[in-house]
Amino acid sequence: MSTWGDTHLLMCQYTLHTHISSEESLDFPCTISAVYHFLTPDMADKLWKMASSSNQLQYLWDLFQVQTLKALWITNRKRSPVVEMWNVTVPDNSQCSWNQQVADINDRNYTVAKWKVFTDNFALYATDLSNMQLETCASFIIDTVCDKIDSDEHLTFISITKHFLGCNAIKEHRGLITALISDVWSKMDNYMKLKFKKKSPSAESLKDLFPVLGDKAWLQKDKSFIEKIDLNVVVKKTLTGTALNLDFIETFSGHLHILSSLPLPFLEPLDQARLFVGLMVVCYHGNNELKKKCLPLLTCLVESSSSILKIVELNILLSAVLGLYVHQNCQTLAENIEFFITTFFKSVCKEGILLERLEDFVIQMRSDIANLEKELKNSSSVERSQEARLQLVSLLVQQFNMVIQRPYVRGDILSLSKKYVMALSEPVFDLLCAVRKRSDKDPVIPPVTHMFSALAQQSEKQDKKLQKNSEFLVQWSIDQLRCNQTSPKLNTAVRFLKESCKLKDTVVLSLDVKTTMLDRAFILLQQYLHNKVKNDLDISTHDLCEELLSLVSSVIVSCDIQDFKELLCNLEQSLNIDITVTEADQVTVCMYIWYHLLSCSMSEEQSTCFMQSIHNVTGYLTSIAQQLSVLEGRNCMGKLLCDLQHQIMIMCPLTKQMILNILGSILLVPVTMETFPSMYEILNEALLNHVNTVFDIIPVFLNCSKHILYINLIDDSHASMKALKSRQLQKLISAHHHRLFTLISTHKEEFSKVVVYVVADYVDHVHQHTLLPAVKKALVSTIYKLLDISDKHVLAQLHTVLNQGVKEVFKGLYSDYSNFYKYTGRV
Numbered sequence: 096m097s098t099w100g101d102t103h104l105l106m107c108q109y110t111l112h113t114h115i116s117s118e119e120s121l122d123f124p125c126t127i128s129a130v131y132h133f134l135t136p137d138m139a140d141k142l143w144k145m146a147s148s149s150n151q152l153q154y155l156w157d158l159f160q161v162q163t164l165k166a167l168w169i170t171n172r173k174r175s176p177v178v179e180m181w182n183v184t185v186p187d188n189s190q191c192s193w194n195q196q197v198a199d200i201n202d203r204n205y206t207v208a209k210w211k212v213f214t215d216n217f218a219l220y221a222t223d224l225s226n227m228q229l230e231t232c233a234s235f236i237i238d239t240v241c242d243k244i245d246s247d248e249h250l251t252f253i254s255i256t257k258h259f260l261g262c263n264a265i266k267e268h269r270g271l272i273t274a275l276i277s278d279v280w281s282k283m284d285n286y287m288k289l290k291f292k293k294k295s296p297s298a299e300s301l302k303d304l305f306p307v308l309g310d311k312a313w314l315q316k317d318k319s320f321i322e323k324i325d326l327n328v329v330v331k332k333t334l335t336g337t338a339l340n341l342d343f344i345e346t347f348s349g350h351l352h353i354l355s356s357l358p359l360p361f362l363e364p365l366d367q368a369r370l371f372v373g374l375m376v377v378c379y380h381g382n383n384e385l386k387k388k389c390l391p392l393l394t395c396l397v398e399s400s401s402s403i404l405k406i407v408e409l410n411i412l413l414s415a416v417l418g419l420y421v422h423q424n425c426q427t428l429a430e431n432i433e434f435f436i437t438t439f440f441k442s443v444c445k446e447g448i449l450l451e452r453l454e455d456f457v458i459q460m461r462s463d464i465a466n467l468e469k470e471l472k473n474s475s476s477v478e479r480s481q482e483a484r485l486q487l488v489s490l491l492v493q494q495f496n497m498v499i500q501r502p503y504v505r506g507d508i509l510s511l512s513k514k515y516v517m518a519l520s521e522p523v524f525d526l527l528c529a530v531r532k533r534s535d536k537d538p539v540i541p542p543v544t545h546m547f548s549a550l551a552q553q554s555e556k557q558d559k560k561l562q563k564n565s566e567f568l569v570q571w572s573i574d575q576l577r578c579n580q581t582s583p584k585l586n587t588a589v590r591f592l593k594e595s596c597k598l599k600d601t602v603v604l605s606l607d608v609k610t611t612m613l614d615r616a617f618i619l620l621q622q623y624l625h626n627k628v629k630n631d632l633d634i635s636t637h638d639l640c641e642e643l644l645s646l647v648s649s650v651i652v653s654c655d656i657q658d659f660k661e662l663l664c665n666l667e668q669s670l671n672i673d674i675t676v677t678e679a680d681q682v683t684v685c686m687y688i689w690y691h692l693l694s695c696s697m698s699e700e701q702s703t704c705f706m707q708s709i710h711n712v713t714g715y716l717t718s719i720a721q722q723l724s725v726l727e728g729r730n731c732m733g734k735l736l737c738d739l740q741h742q743i744m745i746m747c748p749l750t751k752q753m754i755l756n757i758l759g760s761i762l763l764v765p766v767t768m769e770t771f772p773s774m775y776e777i778l779n780e781a782l783l784n785h786v787n788t789v790f791d792i793i794p795v796f797l798n799c800s801k802h803i804l805y806i807n808l809i810d811d812s813h814a815s816m817k818a819l820k821s822r823q824l825q826k827l828i829s830a831h832h833h834r835l836f837t838l839i840s841t842h843k844e845e846f847s848k849v850v851v852y853v854v855a856d857y858v859d860h861v862h863q864h865t866l867l868p869a870v871k872k873a874l875v876s877t878i879y880k881l882l883d884i885s886d887k888h889v890l891a892q893l894h895t896v897l898n899q900g901v902k903e904v905f906k907g908l909y910s911d912y913s914n915f916y917k918y919t920g921r922v
Contacts, residue, residue, distance in 0.1 A: 131163075150205040151197055157212045164219050192249035210235075211255050218264040226270070226314050233274035236260070237282060240349045260356040269366075272357055273314045276366055279350045280373050281309030290341075297339050297380070300332035304376060308369050327408045330372055334415035339380040347377065351388050359392070360399030368406040371396050379415055383428055386419075390431045394438050401442045401449065409443070409452045421483040436487065440494040447507040450515075457515045460488050464522040471529045485542035492519060496549030520550040527564040541587040544568055548594040551601040565602040569595060573608070576615035581636055589616075589642045596649040606658060609650050613662075616643045616650075620687070621680045648691040656700050663708045670715035674722045682719060683732055690739050693746045709747050713756035716740060720763035733764045737773035744780045751788050754781060758795050766803055774803045775831045782838050790845050797846075800839070801853050804832060804874075829873030836880045843884040850881040851889045855897070858904045878908065879916045 134142070146156035193204040193211070200208055213232075224232070239252040240260070265271055284305035291298035307329055354370065362370070371393065378389040397403060404412065416439060419432050443449045467481045495512040498504055504512075523543060530540065547568060551561060572588035572595075592612055595602040604612075623640050651662050669685040672678060689712060697705060716736055723733055740757045743749075749757075758781070761774050778799055781789050789796050839846055857878055866874070882890075890909075897905055 150202060151200045154197060154200050154205065154208050154212070157209060161212065161216050161219065164216075192251045194249045207250055207252060207255070210252060211250055214255055214259040214262075217259070217262070217268075221264060221268050221271070224270070226274075226311075229270050229274040229314065230278070230311060233271060233278045236275065237278050237350065237353060240353055260353060266356075266358045266361075269363060270314060272362060273366055275353060275357070276370055276373075277309045277311060277313050279309070279354065280305050280369070282350065283347070283373070283377075284309055291339075297333075297337050300329070301339075301376065301380065304329045304333050305373070308373050313365065313369065327411060330376075330407055331411050333376045334379055334411060334418070338418070341377070341381045341385065347385065348388070351392070355392055359395050362400075364400070364402040364406065367396060367400050368403050371403045372407060375412070375415055379418060386428055387431060390428075390435050394435045397435070397442050398438045401446055404442060404449055409449060410455055412439075413456050417483065417487055420487060421480045433486075433490065436490050437494070440491050444494050444498050444508070444512065447505065447511065450508060450511040453511075453515070457491075457518055460484065460491075461518055461522050464488065464519070464526055468522065468526045468529045471526070482542070488519060488523075489542040489545040492516060492546035492549050496546075496552070499549075499552075516549060519546075523547075523550055524560050524564055527567065528560065531563075531567050540568070540571055541584060544572070544587050544591040547591065548598055551598055561601065562603070565595070569602065569604065569608060573611055573615070576612065576619070581639060586639055586642065589639070589646050593642070593646045593649045596646075596653040599653065604650075604653070606654075609654065609658075612650055613647060616647050617684060619643055620647075620684045624680055624683050624687070644687050644691045647688050648695050651688075651692065652695050652697055652701065656698075656704070659701055660704050663704060667708055667711050667715065670712060670719065674719065679732065683735065686716075686719075686732075686735050686739050690735070690742055693742045706747060709743060710750065710753055713740070713743060713753045713760075717756050717760040717763070720760040723764065731769075733767070734769040734773070737761060737764060737770045737777070741773040741776050741780070744777050749785060749788075751791065754785055754788050755792060755795060757781075758792070758799050762795075762799055762802055771803060771828065771831075774799070775835060778803070778835055779838065782835075782842075786842070790842075793845065793849055797849055797853060800835065801856055803835075804853070804857075804877075829877075832874070832877050833880070836877045840880045840884050847884050847886045848889055851885045851893050854878055854881055854885065854905075854908075855893055858897070858908060859901050862901045862904045875908075875911075876916075879912050882909070882912050 143156065146152040191203045191207060193200065193207040195211075236256055236259070239256045259265060284302070287298070287301050287305060291302070354374075357370075359367070359370075374389045374393050374396070378386050378393060381389065416436055420429075420436065443453060463481070463484050467485070470481070495516050498508060498512045499516070523546065527543060530543075547565070551565065568591060572592050575582075575585050575588035576592075578585065595604060620640060620643050623636055623643075651659065654662060666685055666688060669681060672682070674682055689709075692705070716739065719732075720736055723736070740760055743753075744757060747753075757777060761770075761777060764770055764774075766774065778796070781796065839850065857874070861871075894902065894905065
């Protein structure tokens with residue numbers, strides 16, 4: 096039947112002989128008779144009864160029904176309600192499986208086969224499914240899916256459902272998505288009734304919420320039901336009480352898997368709101384494990400649509416967000432919550448109508464900060480809730496500041512953002528005044544520093560309170576730099592000092608203060624980078640190093656021209672030394688600083704001085720490259736040196752001497768997997784943008800090209816051979832070589848008499864060592880490029896001077912080139 100159905104479909108599609116009248120009754124069994132003319136209604140009825148006697152025949156009948164529907168799609172515009180009620184239920188043994196063989200269908204696995212037919216052809220009859228059928232389908236999905244990976248190679252309910260959830264058909268069916276969301280919260284309602292039989296205010300509020308979120312009226316789009324519902328009332332009850340610390344992770348994990356597979360940005364606004372509210376409640380009342388699983392979905396929802404924040408009252412959500420932040424007790428969870436809150440505020444700041452609704456919250460935060468100031472006058476301790484409020488205000492102010500700094504912002508959004516920043520600046524500055532008089536300042540200062548730069552930019556420049564507060568925060572930050580321990584406070588201090596360098600009119604930093612900052616940052620960098628050489632640097636410390644380097648660059652650029660010249664001179668001299676093991680860390684730090692300075696914005700006068708210093712630095716780097724060979728365990732310095740030279744190559748105007756220095760330095764650094772990319776980019780950049788200079792120094796350039804070619808000519812005993820044997824890495828390196836030598840071959844006149852020496856080195860190496868077949872195959876096409884542009888007289892001379900063994904290798908190479916490459920067509 097399946098084969099005949101496909102044949103008949105082709106006939107219907109490509110001929111006009113078959114047409115089903117729209118006036119004809121298409122109810123079973125007339126439907127089958129209308130599609131398959133050789134079957135009368137009586138015969139179709141007999142077939143159906145016969146199929147009902149066996150599961151194997153019943154499965155074939157299901158396929159036959161699918162073919163009938165496909166034919167109807169093509170031959171009749173008017174659809175027929177022929178989709179039967181798919182009452183697929185999970186049998187007692189839900190782990191039954193099917194190997195997709197019709198002969199092996201039995202009573203236990205027929206429902207699996209039936210579910211497979213339904214999911215595979217869902218797009219065919221999705222529009223004909225009634226609301227009741229959609230509810231049945233959604234319920235079945237939620238009953239079968241689980242978060243565990245099914246390792247069985249045969250089909251099971253779980254594996255079919257997981258595949259179904261990833262298909263576009265389900266993602267584009269809004270009705271089924273609505274039914275799924277309703278069923279998830281309906282199942283949650285059943286769980287809550289079983290979990291909390293004793294009455295409590297928080298539990299009762301959840302029992303009131305989930306029946307509303309899971310009501311079937313959402314699928315039916317019952318306007319009277321939707322109009323009666325006030326989500327704000329039920330949400331306020333659930334998000335303001337005591338958190339229950341629920342631990343139903345096993346029950347809810349499968350539900351989360353379903354919800355995460357939905358196209359969150361494209362859901363109906365009401366579905367988005369139901370989903371967001373439900374997840375917010377689960378996150379609020381759940382334990383840490385549940386919070387970790389819900390927060391990514393919440394973040395994605397609030398980022399994809401701000402309509403959620405228009406349906407649910409903003410102040411209620413902000414109170415819940417504050418509750419989340421106050422009650423978290425895990426560092427990784429704190430980072431997830433902070434990211435969610437940042438995304439939340441970012442969505443709020445996009446629209447003027449939401450910003451207007453934020454006014455009450457800003458007033459409340461202003462009042463809370465003022466109360467905190469009064470509390471500090473009487474007690475040095477700070478409650479966790481007050482600290483969380485400050486953190487929340489800090490994140491909010493940072494978002495306002497980002498809006499203010501954008502070049503194109505709507506007038507109403509810009510004015511509201513400035514208004515809120517000004518409203519918060521006064522109590523924050525008053526709080527700092529109170530903090531200065533207390534000995535225990537740590538809990539309050541970090542969140543204040545995060546928003547200080549934003550507040551300072553909107554305040555009057557001559558404000559005495561502002562100046563005293565800035566002096567206090569600068570001193571506190573320098574005190575943190577004097578501590579040798581890595582901590583969140585140190586990160587905060589470094590970021591504040593970096594921002595302070597940009598606020599020249601507001602935060603006054605004397606030369607002594609800047610010198611102290613540079614000295615302490617330099618000492619910390621030496622300490623951390625020494626650990627990096629030992630591969631003993633964790634991620635947080637690595638991030639701190641980047642912040643410290645950025646701080647040093649910002650301090651140097653913020654100096655006046657005379658001090659700027661002096662600092663550059665000191666940095667130059669730090670590279671002009673004989674490296675010992677003790678001084679290697681100092682040189683490493685200096686190279687990192689030069690690397691970061693290349694990306695800094697400078698005044699025209701500073702840029703002129705900087706370019707003069709860079710000219711000297713390229714020469715000093717060549718000296719450093721010569722000394723690297725005697726230092727053990729300093730491979731990272733070689734990579735850093737190449738990266739720095741590459742950055743100079745692309746960022747600075749170069750003289751011939753500077754290019755010579757750069758090429759000379761990479762000749763002295765060993766070619767490794769780490770140094771190869773920068774070496775290639777340097778040669779590529781030189782040939783593309785400094786070609787005339789390259790023509791003047793062709794021998795040096797070709798030596799460098801041969802130098803990086805040797806990474807493919809290393810012996811099996813080489814330390815990096817294990818890495819080289821990776822196929823992807825081989826392809827990448829070979830592609831880079833091919834690209835470089837192809838670029839060289841475009842300048843035949845200049846390179847024709849010298850590239851032959853690269854060929855000579857290659858055949859000499861092949862004579863002495865056996866190359867891996869994959870490596871040899873990749874290199875040969877590169878060498879052919881050089882033979883293409885080689886001068887014939889020089890080739891003849893090469894043939895004469897080569898040793899006997901090497902000459903035979905060259906003969907074989909040239910013969911293959913002549914026979915298989917030279918005369919082939921190339922584009």
